[in-house]
Amino acid sequence: MERDSMEFDVVIVGAGPAGLSAAIRLLQLAQDKQHELSVCVVEKGSEVGAHILSGAVFEPTALNELVPDWKDQGAPLNTPVVEDEILVLRNQNSSIKVPGLFVPKTMHNQGNYIISLGNLCRWLAEKAEELGAEVFPGFAAAEVLYNDQGQVEGIITGDMGLDSQGNEKDGFTPGMELKAKFTLFAEGARGHLGKDLISHFNLDADKEPQHFGLGIKEIWDVDPSRHQPGKVVHTAGWPLDESGSHGGSFLYHIENNQIVVGLITDLAYSNPHVSPFEEFQRLKTHPKFANILSGGKRVSYGARAIAKGGPQSLPKMHFPGGLLIGCDAGTLNGAKIKGSHTAMKSGMVAADVLFNQLSKGADYGVDAAEFQSEFESSWAYQELYTQRNFGPANHKWGNILGAAYSFLDINVFNGKLPWTLSDSTPDHAKLKPANSSPKINYPKPDGILSFDRLSSVFLSNTNHEEDQPCHLKLTDESIPIGINLKEFDEPAQRYCPAGVYEILEEEGSKRLQINAQNCVHCKTCDIKDPSQNITWVTPEGTGGPNYPNM
Numbered sequence: 001m002e003r004d005s006m007e008f009d010v011v012i013v014g015a016g017p018a019g020l021s022a023a024i025r026l027l028q029l030a031q032d033k034q035h036e037l038s039v040c041v042v043e044k045g046s047e048v049g050a051h052i053l054s055g056a057v058f059e060p061t062a063l064n065e066l067v068p069d070w071k072d073q074g075a076p077l078n079t080p081v082v083e084d085e086i087l088v089l090r091n092q093n094s095s096i097k098v099p100g101l102f103v104p105k106t107m108h109n110q111g112n113y114i115i116s117l118g119n120l121c122r123w124l125a126e127k128a129e130e131l132g133a134e135v136f137p138g139f140a141a142a143e144v145l146y147n148d149q150g151q152v153e154g155i156i157t158g159d160m161g162l163d164s165q166g167n168e169k170d171g172f173t174p175g176m177e178l179k180a181k182f183t184l185f186a187e188g189a190r191g192h193l194g195k196d197l198i199s200h201f202n203l204d205a206d207k208e209p210q211h212f213g214l215g216i217k218e219i220w221d222v223d224p225s226r227h228q229p230g231k232v233v234h235t236a237g238w239p240l241d242e243s244g245s246h247g248g249s250f251l252y253h254i255e256n257n258q259i260v261v262g263l264i265t266d267l268a269y270s271n272p273h274v275s276p277f278e279e280f281q282r283l284k285t286h287p288k289f290a291n292i293l294s295g296g297k298r299v300s301y302g303a304r305a306i307a308k309g310g311p312q313s314l315p316k317m318h319f320p321g322g323l324l325i326g327c328d329a330g331t332l333n334g335a336k337i338k339g340s341h342t343a344m345k346s347g348m349v350a351a352d353v354l355f356n357q358l359s360k361g362a363d364y365g366v367d368a369a370e371f372q373s374e375f376e377s378s379w380a381y382q383e384l385y386t387q388r389n390f391g392p393a394n395h396k397w398g399n400i401l402g403a404a405y406s407f408l409d410i411n412v413f414n415g416k417l418p419w420t421l422s423d424s425t426p427d428h429a430k431l432k433p434a435n436s437s438p439k440i441n442y443p444k445p446d447g448i449l450s451f452d453r454l455s456s457v458f459l460s461n462t463n464h465e466e467d468q469p470c471h472l473k474l475t476d477e478s479i480p481i482g483i484n485l486k487e488f489d490e491p492a493q494r495y496c497p498a499g500v501y502e503i504l505e506e507e508g509s510k511r512l513q514i515n516a517q518n519c520v521h522c523k524t525c526d527i528k529d530p531s532q533n534i535t536w537v538t539p540e541g542t543g544g545p546n547y548p549n550m
């Protein structure tokens with residue numbers, strides 16, 4: 001069957017903050033300058049927002065520029081931050097509050113809002129559509145469309161209706177070619193097309209490797225007497241410090257007597273017995289969490305990687321026919337644990353650059369190289385640059401000493417110290433052998449504050465057509481039960497927050513089972529597999545989690 005093909009001026013992959021801000025800005029410019037422009041946004045989730053998972057304390061800087069009257073237009077920013085609290089958890093019972101004077105200024109949240117980023121994206125998509133964007137949810141961009149010269153000419157959406165062996169079922173529909181003069185890749189952290197483009201155009205030459213964290217999050221309905229709307233709590237220390245791992249937690253009092261709570265585990269951890277999922281479950285048993293959650297009801301669960309390497313890891317963001325924006329490139333500010341505002345700004349700068357090119361008559365294959373300097377002179381990049389040493393300092397010296405260094409670097413010297421710390425070992429290369437790493441005995445879930453993976457995945461409303469090709473590709477089928485099992489006790493069993501990877505023993509021999517239908521699209525396996533043997537590709541469009549308000 002022939003593929004259908006459609007043509008646009010700009011195709012945008014991903015309806016997250018970066019992609020939608022780019023669409024809005026492009027069409028605002030087109031309206032202002034009375035220049036006709038066709039913009040299409042493809043989104044793999046069943047609807048916009050279905051795959052968005054964030055904290056989120058939102059800094060409205062970029063939104064103020066993009067839609068200055070967002071309040072009047074009903075943007076879902078309903079809970080201003082009223083209080084920040086930073087705690088160091090010393091062990092499973094005790095904690096110390098960090099005095100305000102010693103709190104890094106990146107962690108001050110006055111002027112910010114606690115939001116559901118998924119709901120903000122739904123609202124941004126409405127704005128983009130009002131301006132004339134064609135937003136196609138349920139369409140995964142499965143491949144980059146390269147021309148004979150290796151330039152980008154758009155994308156191919158995923159085939160629908162293949163069985164697990166790749167044979168066509170009844171109702172098979174081949175993916176469509178969506179061609180565009182420019183394609184913006186805005187897939188978020190560890191985008192699978194972004195990964196392909198970085199390798200195809202060697203965009204990360206001379207850059208530090210990208211670094212990641214895995215964020216696991218839940219939403220709870222809690223007793224109103226325990227709820228303080230607008231309160232923001234961050235913690236470091238226990239439980240991750242017991243295994244020498246790094247990361248931190250968040251607990252935000254959002255509207256409607258809900259609490260969002262989560263743990264970001266730095267994926268540079270070295271003990272292969274670590275299970276980020278179980279670390280998060282025991283975190284909630286700490287009195288600082290239990291006192292708020294007790295008597296409440298967990299209503300939602302999800303997980304997503306964050307890209308937090310900072311400017312040292314930011315690849316070249318332009319190539320013939322397209323740009324890489326937002327967390328697909330790695331524009332998150334790790335010191336603030338915020339990436340929505342910088343992702344939005346990268347999309348807005350991209351729109352300015354592409355509109356300029358298109359109004360000059362740019363055709364296929366143009367490399368809008370000026371995007372790099374335009375982005376680097378924006379406030380978003382300046383912010384990343386002044387806080388560039390935060391991540392490497394944490395990896396070198398740990399959360400507490402690293403934070404002390406960052407306090408001096410950022411609060412005292414305003415990021416102007418004349419050096420840039422390096423962090424050159426990729427996260428997947430950090431694991432130590434299992435037999436020389438201390439085992440961790442995680443407590444059994446109590447079903448009140450802590451839960452197992454399967455009941456958690458159930459709350460992510462994850463759904464995939466079961467009879468389709470597995471979207472988690474192994475380069476070498478023998479590695480999981482070979483070197484990975486021998487050296488690292490196959491860590492996929494523990495780092496996957498959705499129970500996708502299981503080692504089963506049958507008649508004395510072991511085999512890997514991949515429960516691809518559970519996958520919440522967090523991308524951790526693609527990042528952390530020590531043999532870099534797992535490649536995450538898009539399943540059929542609409543597959544994956546269905547987050548209501550993550």
Ligand SMILES: Cc1cc2nc3c(=O)[nH]c(=O)nc-3n(C[C@H](O)[C@H](O)[C@H](O)COP(=O)(O)OP(=O)(O)OC[C@H]3O[C@@H](n4cnc5c(N)ncnc54)[C@H](O)[C@@H]3O)c2cc1C
Nearest residue numbers: 014016017018044054055057141187188215326327339340
């Ligand atoms: C646990 C956690 C807590 C966080 N807390 C905060 C916070 O408090 N404040 C803050 O500002 N930031 C926070 N962040 C970071 C923030 O969420 C990201 O920086 C931001 O979402 C990046 O926006 P983006 O548009 O680049 O990508 P995303 O928001 O990831 O959006 C990408 C979109 O593209 C879609 N997509 C991906 N691939 C394809 C494809 N091939 N085809 C079609 N569609 C595709 C995805 O489904 C998704 O909808 C947090 C992140 C996590 C995980």
